[in-house]
Amino acid sequence: xxxxxxxxxxxxxxxxxAMAISGFTGSAIPICLYRFGVDxxxxxxxxxTTINDLVAVLSYYGLAWALLLxx
Numbered sequence: 001x002x003x004x005x006x007x008x009x010x011x012x013x014x015x016x017x018a019m020a021i022s023g024f025t026g027s028a029i030p031i032c033l034y035r036f037g038v039d040x041x042x043x044x045x046x047x048x049t050t051i052n053d054l055v056a057v058l059s060y061y062g063l064a065w066a067l068l069l070x071x
């Protein structure tokens with residue numbers, strides 16, 4: 001039962017963390033690009049997608065390492 005709960009906690013925390021960072025980057029990157037004089041609609045799509053994917057993968061594997069390997 002302990003391993004199942006740790007796995008559920010790992011997935012849930014990773015999803016919450018990834019969604020929070022995605023919301024922040026999705027709003028902060030276009031604002032920063034606009035201030036630098038770059039068109040935010042063109043430049044932010046691939047950049048935000050890449051950052052969101054990296055954060056999701058790193059948070060999931062990081063939490064899996066921290067929670068599941070230390071059982």
